[in-house]
Amino acid sequence: MQNEFQIEFGLSKQSDPEKIEQDLLKLIPKEYIKDVNHLFVYHGRKICDSRKPKCEICPINNLCDKNIV
Numbered sequence: 001m002q003n004e005f006q007i008e009f010g011l012s013k014q015s016d017p018e019k020i021e022q023d024l025l026k027l028i029p030k031e032y033i034k035d036v037n038h039l040f041v042y043h044g045r046k047i048c049d050s051r052k053p054k055c056e057i058c059p060i061n062n063l064c065d066k067n068i069v
């Protein structure tokens, strides 16, 4: 899961899973941590389609290196 965040969203520049986790903990509010896996799966299905991402409506487009807006 953590490497998906790194690869798909560019939310961390790290390759060590523990360092990726620390980067994500800085970005994601504590109240969402327990649901983060479900949130990212849902996000991938509804917004960040690999063939045609909807960057223009993406709530994290200000954080994403792959933003095409």
Ligand code: SF4
Residues within 6 Å of the ligand: 008, 009, 047, 048, 049, 053, 054, 055, 056, 058, 059, 060, 061, 062, 064, 065, 066, 067, 068
């Ligand atoms: S900005 Fe675009 S590429 Fe980045 S997470 Fe959002 S939809 Fe995906």
